[in-house]
Amino acid sequence: MADDKDGDYCTICGGMVPKGSDVVIITVDGKEVGINRLAFIIREVADHRPEGVAAIKDALLARVKALNYVPTKKEAAYADAVYAEYLKYLKKVE
Numbered sequence: 305m306a307d308d309k310d311g312d313y314c315t316i317c318g319g320m321v322p323k324g325s326d327v328v329i330i331t332v333d334g335k336e337v338g339i340n341r342l343a344f345i346i347r348e349v350a351d352h353r354p355e356g357v358a359a360i361k362d363a364l365l366a367r368v369k370a371l372n373y374v375p376t377k378k379e380a381a382y383a384d385a386v387y388a389e390y391l392k393y394l395k396k397v398e
Contacts (some may be wrong), residue, residue, distance in 0.1 A: 333381040340371050341385070346393045361387050374396055 328342040339345075345367040354363050361383040368374060374382050 324348075328389075330385050332385040333378060337382075337385075339368060339386070341367075342389065345371070345386070346390050349390065350397075352394065357387070362391065364390060 317392075324335060326341050327338040329336050331337070331339050334367070345364060346360065347381070348367060349360060349363045354360050364386045365383040368382060368386055369379075
């Protein structure tokens with residue numbers, strides 16, 4: 305076989321890159337990052353309506369980490385970036 309590769313792999317974590325339109329590219333700490341199922345995550349958190357910025361960021365980050373690799377040292381940057389996307393979503397639905 306010329307190529308044993310059975311999919312596309314992340315250059316950071318080595319995991320399979322999800323296929324389809326569920327991946328949204330956002331900027332985290334100055335770098336573009338694909339977040340799998342970001343729209344679903346944001347809608348889910350918005351539906352639960354946690355109170356306070358810290359609670360919202362915690363809820364978003366927990367869901368992002370359940371479906372994506374998040375480097376421990378970058379958790380705060382991911383939380384900030386996803387929270388910014390969350391705020392954009394809220395402006396669209398209001």
